[in-house]
Amino acid sequence: MKLLWFVLAALALPAQPISRSLNDINWMQFQELIPSKIETILIPVGTMEAHGVINNGADNTAPEAIVKAIAEPLNAVYAPVLPYGVTGALAPYAGGFSIKESHYRAFLTDVLEGWAGHGFKNLIIVNGHGGPQTAILESIATDVGSRLRVRVMVINWWSLASDLTKEIFGEDGGHAGWNETAYVQAVDPKLVDAKRYSDDLATARPAPSTWFAYPFPSSIILYQPKQGYVRFDTDKAERYRKAVNERIRSLIADTVAKWDKAKIFRD
Ligand SMILES: [Zn+2]
Secondary structure, rough: OOOHHHHHHHOOOOOOOOOOOOOOOHHHHHHOOOHHHEEEEEEEEEEOEEEEOOOHHHHHHHHHHHHHHHHHOOOEEOOOOOOOOOEEEEEEOOOOOOOOOHHHHHHHHHHHHHHHOOOEEEEEEEEEOHHHHHHHHHHHHHHHHHHOOOOOEEEHHHHHHHHHHOOOOOOOOOEOOOOHHHHHHHHHOOOOOOOOOOHHHHHEOOOOOOOOOOOOOOOOEOOOOOOOOOOOOHHHHHHHHHHHHHHHHHHHHHHHHHHHHOOOOOO
């Protein structure tokens, strides 16, 4: 009787892997968990690109921190970050570069197919980098999802959090603006080189069809004129990080619940 109770209790418990990082578990642990107990994989992607006074890998730092924070409550695991991406007009700055779109598409498609082949049903890409990369990710998601009959989602964290940016900082943000700098500051203050900051490091994003420059003249790009200058407020940074993580967690939970309810690709 006691044994039966233990067996039933163990079956009722959510999966508890030694780590939610797929870098950290071995093949036997993987086999026990996926897909019988865990169907969702979080895949952080970013790029190498200048970011004002934060690290060139900020677009990797943020999605990596996000997936670490939300994997357990979502009963998900997370893949290693894909740290190279399609960079765009900031690629010429020191320490940045871009992967050719055709190579990026082919490589990321293979990555998604690889994980789908192991039985993950929900492939959630948490993207840290905008520009040309966002549309490319959406097109890869559609291609892989339709061919392999898996559910693929792409989340651009800074856009999804745009209302939280306005709420917490009282204004809109920018690329390497207050919002993105704050998220990185909350993850690791050492990555913020505050003493080098000045407002004239920032340029507002041009209105559509007004002007274009390659390379872009600043690595801090404000979404709106005179908003998003960096102010290094530790409390706001921490509040922002928590709010962003929760926003992303709840969007993924809702989306997976809706996919399940609709029995999408459940055959
Ligand atoms: Zn960025």
